[in-house]
Structures are given as C-alpha cells and as structure tokens.
Amino acid sequence: xxxxxxxxxxxxxxxxxxxxxxxxxxxxxxxxxxKARYVDASECTACAECSKVCPVAxxxxxxxxxxxxxxxxxPFPQAVPSAYILNMENCLGNNPIAxxxxxxxxxxxxxxxxxxxxxxxxxxxxxxxxxxxQVYDPTEYDEYGYTRYENVITSMEFERLIxxxxxxxxxxxxxxxxxxxxxxxxxxxxxSRSRDGRGxxxxxxxxxxxxxxxxxxxxxxxPGIEAKVFxxxxxxxxxxxxxLYMRSKEEGVRYIRGIPGExxxxxxxRNLTLTVENTTTGRLEKHELEMIVLSQGVIPRQDGDSIRKxxxxxxxxxxxxxxxxxxxxxxDAPTRGIYLAGCVESPKDVxxxxxxxxxxxxxxxxxxxxxxxxVEAITSQIDTDKCNYCGICAKVCPYNAILAPDRxxxxxxxxIQAACAGCGACAAECPQDAITMRHFTDEQMMAxxxxxxxxxxxxxxxxxxxxxxxxxxGDDAGTARLQYPTTCRLIRTMCSxxxxxxxxxxxxRLGAPxxxxxxxxxxxxxxxxxxxxxxxxxxxxxxxLDKLGIRPERLRLEWISAAEGQKFAKVMRExxxxxxxxxxxxxxxxxxxxxxxxAKNKAKKEKRKAKAAAEVTA
Amino acid sequence: MANELTKPxxxxxGVFVCxxxxxxxGTIDCAAVSEYARTLDDVAVVVQNKYTCADPGQNxxxxxxxxxxxxRVVVAxxxxxxxxxxxxxCVADAGLNPYLFEMVNIREQCSWVHQNExxxxxxxxxxxxxxxxxxxxxxxxxxxxxxxxxxAALVVGGGIAGIQxxxxxxxxxxxxxLVEKEPTIGGIMAALDKTYPTxxxxx
Amino acid sequence: xxxxxxxxxxxxxxxxxxxxxxxxxxxERTCPKCRSNSVRRLPDVKPTEKK
Numbered sequence: 118x119x120x121x122x123x124x125x126x127x128x129x130x131x132x133x134x135x136x137x138x139x140x141x142x143x144x145x146x147x148x149x150x151x152k153a154r155y156v157d158a159s160e161c162t163a164c165a166e167c168s169k170v171c172p173v174a175x176x177x178x179x180x181x182x183x184x185x186x187x188x189x190x191x192p193f194p195q196a197v198p199s200a201y202i203l204n205m206e207n208c209l210g211n212n213p214i215a216x217x218x219x220x221x222x223x224x225x226x227x228x229x230x231x232x233x234x235x236x237x238x239x240x241x242x243x244x245x246x247x248x249x250x251q252v253y254d255p256t257e258y259d260e261y262g263y264t265r266y267e268n269v270i271t272s273m274e275f276e277r278l279i280x281x282x283x284x285x286x287x288x289x290x291x292x293x294x295x296x297x298x299x300x301x302x303x304x305x306x307x308x309s310r311s312r313d314g315r316g317x318x319x320x321x322x323x324x325x326x327x328x329x330x331x332x333x334x335x336x337x338x339x340p341g342i343e344a345k346v347f348x349x350x351x352x353x354x355x356x357x358x359x360x361l362y363m364r365s366k367e368e369g370v371r372y373i374r375g376i377p378g379e380x381x382x383x384x385x386x387r388n389l390t391l392t393v394e395n396t397t398t399g400r401l402e403k404h405e406l407e408m409i410v411l412s413q414g415v416i417p418r419q420d421g422d423s424i425r426k427x428x429x430x431x432x433x434x435x436x437x438x439x440x441x442x443x444x445x446x447x448x449d450a451p452t453r454g455i456y457l458a459g460c461v462e463s464p465k466d467v468x469x470x471x472x473x474x475x476x477x478x479x480x481x482x483x484x485x486x487x488x489x490x491x492v493e494a495i496t497s498q499i500d501t502d503k504c505n506y507c508g509i510c511a512k513v514c515p516y517n518a519i520l521a522p523d524r525x526x527x528x529x530x531x532x533i534q535a536a537c538a539g540c541g542a543c544a545a546e547c548p549q550d551a552i553t554m555r556h557f558t559d560e561q562m563m564a565x566x567x568x569x570x571x572x573x574x575x576x577x578x579x580x581x582x583x584x585x586x587x588x589x590x591g592d593d594a595g596t597a598r599l600q601y602p603t604t605c606r607l608i609r610t611m612c613s614x615x616x617x618x619x620x621x622x623x624x625x626r627l628g629a630p631x632x633x634x635x636x637x638x639x640x641x642x643x644x645x646x647x648x649x650x651x652x653x654x655x656x657x658x659x660x661x662l663d664k665l666g667i668r669p670e671r672l673r674l675e676w677i678s679a680a681e682g683q684k685f686a687k688v689m690r691e692x693x694x695x696x697x698x699x700x701x702x703x704x705x706x707x708x709x710x711x712x713x714x715x716a717k718n719k720a721k722k723e724k725r726k727a728k729a730a731a732e733v734t735a
Numbered sequence: 736m737a738n739e740l741t742k743p744x745x746x747x748x749g750v751f752v753c754x755x756x757x758x759x760x761g762t763i764d765c766a767a768v769s770e771y772a773r774t775l776d777d778v779a780v781v782v783q784n785k786y787t788c789a790d791p792g793q794n795x796x797x798x799x800x801x802x803x804x805x806x807r808v809v810v811a812x813x814x815x816x817x818x819x820x821x822x823x824x825c826v827a828d829a830g831l832n833p834y835l836f837e838m839v840n841i842r843e844q845c846s847w848v849h850q851n852e853x854x855x856x857x858x859x860x861x862x863x864x865x866x867x868x869x870x871x872x873x874x875x876x877x878x879x880x881x882x883x884x885x886x887a888a889l890v891v892g893g894g895i896a897g898i899q900x901x902x903x904x905x906x907x908x909x910x911x912x913l914v915e916k917e918p919t920i921g922g923i924m925a926a927l928d929k930t931y932p933t934x935x936x937x938x
Numbered sequence: 939x940x941x942x943x944x945x946x947x948x949x950x951x952x953x954x955x956x957x958x959x960x961x962x963x964x965x966e967r968t969c970p971k972c973r974s975n976s977v978r979r980l981p982d983v984k985p986t987e988k989k
Contacts, residue, residue, distance in 0.1 A: 459896025595843030
C-alpha cells in the first residue's frame with residue numbers, strides 16, 4: 118500500500134469516482150470526480166490534533182462499528198494517503214462558527230470547510246476494473262439471530278475482534294459481556310450455495326478457508342478454546358489449503374457436517390444453543406456455544422452499476438462482471454482495452470486477486486507497449502447522395518459519433534469513424550438507406566436471409582442474434598450441451614439495433630413462418646442504448662403486421678444475455694409450437710400481401726422519382 | 736471503396752469443414768456436409784479437417800488459398816467468438832484480406848445442441864454453410880484503421896487487485912491513475928487481520 | 939412526450955396487461971405471466987378491443 122503512495126508513476130486519486138468515460142481502445146477520455154475531502158491531503162501530517170478536539174463521535178466503519186471515530190479522522194493507522202478526512206455529514210455543520218475546533222488546532226492550516234468537488238479529466242489507453250466486492254449481509258437469515266443476539270457476529274466482525282489493531286487490541290471477547298469465550302461456533306455458507314431464494318446460489322470461494330484461518334488464529338491465541346465449524350462441504354482446494362485444514366483439525370477444531378436450522382439465546386447466560394442435523398450421523402444435535410460467527414458470503418458490489426455502465430460491461434447471472442471468455446480471456450472485458458482484476462469478476466481470495474491483477478496488468482501492457490492497435494473495420498459510412506438530411510441517424514447514435522446534418526445547407530451528417538462502435542442502429546433506422554454498415558451491409562444480410570430460406574423456408578425459425586449477448590447465449594447453451602429443436606437458423610449481427618425492418622419483411626416475403634429478433638437485456642447492451650431502437654422498431658413492425666392482416670405473433674423478440682444459455686434453449690423449445698402452428702395458407706397469404714406491398718412501394722418511389730426529375734427539368 | 740478491386744474478379748470460395756474431433760463429427764455427418772458444400776455455386780474447393788484451428792488445419796487453408804487462388808474463405812467449425820481472430824490472421828498470412836473470411840458455427844449452435852437428432856443437425860449444418868457461403872460471396876475487403884494508444888492506464892478500485900495492477904503497470908514504466916472511492920486504498924483486504932494460507936498480516 | 943398508461947400484450951402466451959409507456963425512456967418489457975420479451979405495446983386507439 119505504501120508503495121502505491123510513493124510510486125513516481127502512480128497518481129493516486131482517493132475519495133474519487135469515475136464520472137464519465139468516452140472513447141475507445143487506446144483512447145479513453147475519463148472524467149474523475151475528486152470529492153471534497155476538506156483536508157488538504159498533501160499538507161496533512163496526520164498529527165491527529167484535529168480529531169482530538171473534534172466533539173463528534175460516530176461508529177467507526179473500519180472497526181465494524183465496535184468502536185467510534187470522530188467526524189475528522191484517519192480511516193486506519195496505515196491509510197494511504199496518510200491524511201485525515203472530514204466527513205461533512207458527521208460534522209457539526211459546514212459553519213466554522215458552529216464549531217471550527219479542528220481548523221483552530223491545525224498547525225498546517227490544511228482544513229478548508231469550503232473545499233469543493235473537483236472534476237479532473239485524464240486520457241488513458243487502457244482501463245483496469247478492480248472495483249471489488251461486498252460481503253453478504255446475513256440479516257435475512259433470521260434463524261441465526263444476527264440482529265437479535267449480540268454474540269452472533271459476522272466473519273468481518275471477527276477480523277476486527279481478533280486484530281491487534283482492532284477495537285479490543287486483539288483481545289478476543291464476546292460483545293455481550295466483554296469476556297473471552299471458551300466455546301465458539303462457525304456457521305458456513307451464510308448467503309452462499311443457497312437454494313431457498315435467500316442469499317446466492319453460488320459458492321463464495323473464500324469462506325471455508327477464511328474460517329479455517331479463523332480457527333487457527335483462535336487456537337493460537339487461546340489454547341484450549343473449543344471451536345466447532347458447521348459446514349456442508351469444506352472446500353480446501355488451493356495450494357497449501359489442505360495443510361491448513363488438517364492443522365486446524367489437529368488443533369482440536371471440530372468440523373460437523375450440517376447446516377444449523379436454528380440458534381436460540383439463553384437470556385440469562387447470553388449463551389447460544391444451536392440445533393443442527395449432523396448429516397454424518399443422521400442425528401439431531403444441540404450445541405451450546407458462547408459465541409457464533411456467521412461465515413458470510415461474497416456478493417457483487419451493489420453500487421457497481423454506474424461504473425459497469427460507463428465501461429459498457431455486462432454481468433454474468435451471479436451479478437459479477439462478465440469476462441471476454443471464461444477460459445481463454447479471463448481478465449479481458451468484452452470491450453477492448455478494458456481488463457478485470459479481483460473480486461469484480463468473481464469471489465476470490467488475496468492470492469487469486471493478486472494473480473489476476475498481475476495478469477490484467479500484463480494484458481494491458483501488451484497494448485501500452487505496442488503503442489498502437491488495429492480496430493475492426495466494422496463502422497458505418499454514409500452515402501451523401503442518398504441522404505435527405507433528416508437527421509435521424511444523429512439522434513439514434515448512442516456514441517454521438519454522427520454530427521447532425523444541416524437541412525438548409527444540404528449538408529449531410531458526418532460519421533466520425535474513430536468514435537463509431539459499429540452497432541449499426543443508424544443503418545437500420547435511416548429511411549433513405551443512405552448508411553452502409555461495413556461488414557454487415559444490407560446486401561450481406563439479405564444474402565444470408567435468402568440462402569437460409571431457399572430450402573423449406575416454412576420449417577425454419579429465422580433468428581437474428583446480437584454478437585455480444587444472445588449469440589453468446591446460444592454459445593453458452595452449446596457449451597452446456599442444452600438440447601433444443603433443430604428449427605433455428607441463426608444470423609449474427611453486432612447488435613439487435615442493426616436488424617433493419619426490411620430484413621424482417623424480406624424473411625416473411627420469402628416464406629418464414631416466424632422471425633425471432635434477439636438481443637441484449639437493456640442493462641447489458643454493448644452499445645449503451647442501441648437496443649432501445651430495437652424495441653421501438655419492433656412496436657412499429659407489430660403494428661404494421663396487424664394492419665396488413667398478418668398475425669403479429671409471428672414476429673418475436675427475446676432479450677438473452679451471454680450467460681443465459683438456459684433461456685436461449687428455453688426460448689427455442691417454447692417457440693417450436695408457434696413455428697409449427699403457422700399454416701401453409703398463412704405463409705402464402707403473407708408472401709402475397711408483402712409482395713403486393715413491395716410492388717406498391719416501388720411504384721410510389723418511381724412516381725416520386727419521376728416527379729422530382731420533372732421538377733428539376735422544369 | 737475497397738470492394739471495387741475485388742468485384743470484377745471471379746469468385747473462388749474455399750469451404751473448410753471442421754470435425755473438431757468428435758465434437759462436431761460425433762453428431763454431424765461432415766462428409767455429407769462437405770459433399771453438399773461442393774455443389775454450391777462459386778465454391779472452388781472443400782476441405783474436411785479433424786481440427787481446422789490446429790496448425791495442420793490452418794496450413795490446409797493457406798495451401799488451398801495459394802493452390803486454388805481462393806478469394807473467399809468459409810470455415811464451418813466452432814463459434815466465431817473463439818477462433819474468428821485465429822482464422823482472420825491465418826487467411827491474412829496467406830495474403831487474403833481478413834474481411835473476406837466468414838465463419839459458420841456448427842458446433843455450439845448445432846452439433847452440441849442437437850446431439851440426438853443427427854440427421855436434422857446435418858441438414859441444419861448444410862443450411863448454415865449455404866448461408867455462410869452466400870454471405871462470403873458479397874463480403875468486401877476492408878482496411879482496419881490503426882489507432883494510437885495513449886501510454887497511460889486507469890485503474891478503478893484501490894483494493895488488493897487494483898493496488899497490484901497499478902504497481903505492476905507503473906513498475907513496467909507506464910503512467911497509472913489509481914482511482915479509489917474511499918478516502919484510503921486497501922479495500923476489504925485492509926480490514927482483515929491475517930490472510931491465509933500464509934497467515935501473515937493483511938496490510 | 940409524457941409517460942402514459944398503455945395496454946401491453948404478450949405475443950407468446952397472449953396475456954394482456956396495463957403498464958406505463960414512456961416514449962422518451964423505452965424500457966425492457968417482460969410478460970409477467972410467461973417471462974417472454976415478445977411484449978407488444980398495443981396501439982393507443984381502442985386498445986382493449988383486440989382479441
């Protein structure tokens with residue numbers, strides 16, 4: 118930690134948050150909000166005089182509320198930067214007349230009540246996301262009595278109670294009577310591997326070993342202490358882990374296989390009686406303990422949504438950030454130039470976090486050392502001759518990569534190639550077909566649709582899937598070997614926003630019974646908001662189908678994330694009946710109606726063209 | 736645009752059908768699929784491989800590009816999410832613009848999900864290859880823009896992972912901005928007493 | 939345009955329900971009955987008379 122503070126090439130911005138991110142690989146423009154600290158961190162010597170005179174005492178977050186801190190405080194002795202901070206919400210008032218004691222005693226005069234947030238703009242080539250995790254709050258496991266019984270604590274609280282730098286200076290005592298407990302129980306998997314809707318279904322990875330560690334610390338500090346661990350499985354899979362587990366057993370710690378059903382406190386002794394079915398013996402057991410530690414699981418950061426959206430990252434079904442590939446690119450985010458390190462990707466311990474961080478740094482170094490990189494040539498281009506300056510494209514673009522046209526000056530919009538991310542929503546929305554999406558052109562898309570519907574079109578489910586989510590969801594179904602009917606014929610687009618109305622009409626005209634459009638959930642859209650245009654377009658198409666006398670039910674929409682292989686397979690299974698239900702007559706009628714409609718439109722266009730030509734000659 | 740260079744040329748498409756060991760061949764009749772691919776217009780050569788992504792498979796592609804003067808390549812194998820970059824590089828090595836390459840997924844979205852319907856899966860594979868070849872016909876060569884990389888990194892989060900990543904990058908000679916929401920770095924790790932498996936101090 | 943009450947129809951299971959629609963902030967729709975996303979916003983005119 119100290120190394121970071123003094124490294125000449127690290128600019129540390131604490132009490133700061135990323136406010137906006139624009140740009141693309143190699144060229145990110147980032148705005149960071151440096152929140153007002155009210156103490157000049159570069160001047161502060163951490164002499165502590167200010168906090169001595171501060172009259173406000175509030176629970177100390179770092180000590181899990183076991184002790185108090187002042188409104189002006191140092192988060193913990195080894196904090197980096199080693200500077201005090203004034204919490205304005207705790208302070209008696211942003212008014213020196215109200216108190217102002219700290220400023221009076223500060224020799225360096227580094228306390229400034231008028232400090233303001235500051236916005237700092239930086240330019241970077243790569244971004245490493247290491248926003249971490251959060252521990253699970255066991256309150257909803259009411260049977261363990263965490264909110265009712267003082268002597269039931271969490272594993273994070275345990276850390277502070279056993280720590281020499283903690284509120285008790287390392288004397289491990291139970292909260293109710295400040296006495297060292299002789300018997301202590303640990304309940305594992307609190308909030309993890311849960312199937313009853315509380316907590317999370319996944320294994321939090323670190324809690325087994327954390328408890329093993331805790332028992333060893335106890336045995337070390339308090340020889341003779343009776344520790345019991347209630348578990349479903351002990352997962353001691355890492356290097357040196359099994360050794361620790363065995364050492365803990367040799368120290369006399371009892372491991373009892375069974376997750377307790379209930380904890381009851383004796384109001385006189387404040388001891389706790391825990392009821393558990395020992396699944397090894399099959400017997401119901403009661404254990405009286407002086408203290409219980411809930412081995413709480415790890416959950417994704419609940420405040421992580423804003424940064425996730427800024428970096429256009431998606432989550433897997435457990436809420437942690439999705440990597441580019443679970444095996445081959447575990448530290449790359451799907452967006453180029455962005456990497457993942459630590460618990461933001463999945464629960465992991467210190468060693469794994471460090472390993473992944475070094476890996477992410479190495480991956481990022483590849484780009485930084487190369488100094489340049491190629492970007493995919495999947496961007497949109499405009500045919501200025503076809504453009505009629507309506508400006509829809511500029512409105513559609515989620516990246517503001519299209520400079521709006523000037524209708525009066527007949528100036529066509531300009532597409533900034535470097536800023537275009539390639540979703541293709543503009544190409545799909547352009548009423549004049551003036552925009553070409555490179556590598557996903559109308560011609561290329563139409564060729565695929567035609568080829569698929571060339572043979573037995575009435576039997577197949579034409580599906581459009583976006584590259585980042587639903588296509589990946591289809592891959593996920595494959596990797597999991599989820600079986601579904603063979604009806605589906607899939608066409609990949611970069612974004613569902615690329616699915617032009619005319620693709621759908623063409624498919625129906627060629628005899629498709631059902632067309633399915635699939636894309637990312639709104640919160641996962643790789644192109645910020647392009648998916649919203651898909652939804653709007655679907656409404657338009659459903660209305661048109663209705664008007665033409667074609668059942669809107671034949672055009673389907675599903676949002677499937679990259680982690681939702683289950684949903685992909687389910688959708689494919691459930692849609693099967695709908696495909697079969699479309700009759701030959703219905704298809705023929707559709708083909709006829711749409712062909713007529715196409716002819717009518719063509720005639721209209723010709724007429725308009727002729728009229729325009731006549732006007733020019735006149 | 737680049738396509739004008741390629742348009743007057745006669746189309747010569749190479750189709751490479753991958754067995755992926757038994758991952759694809761276990762469900763799909765690859766020989767029948769290859770046979771079918773041969774009947775498609777503009778297909779100059781069809782090669783069936785055990786593992787197209789492996790060196791021998793890639794060499795087959797390069798060889799075929801040279802020998803048959805191919806100007807489009809279609810690989811029917813796994814998901815493009817894994818090997819599209821591999822094959823793009825492979826065709827580029829043989830002198831073909833990487834955007835004249837098309838990938839057809841007959842593994843994740845065919846053989847693996849229709850394991851009990853071999854015949855229908857084979858038919859689906861044929862349809863998908865027909866679609867891939869149709870797309871290949873109208874693919875256009877593209878030039879990728881080269882963009883410079885700003886030689887600085889942003890690390891968001893100052894827990895143990897952020898600290899380590901920032902130090903590694905900075906020690907490697909790069910400018911690093913480390914942004915932390917809290918008043919101090921350290922994250923959750925700083926609140927731990929000792930850490931396993933070495934049982935040493937967290938800070 | 940302001941958000942308004944509107945009828946939605948699930949094209950997968952046929953379930954119809956009332957919800958709000960904000961043209962300026964289009965949100966994800968999920969059928970409360972079958973979880974499908976094929977949820978059509980029925981046209982504002984005489985929305986309930988559809989079968």
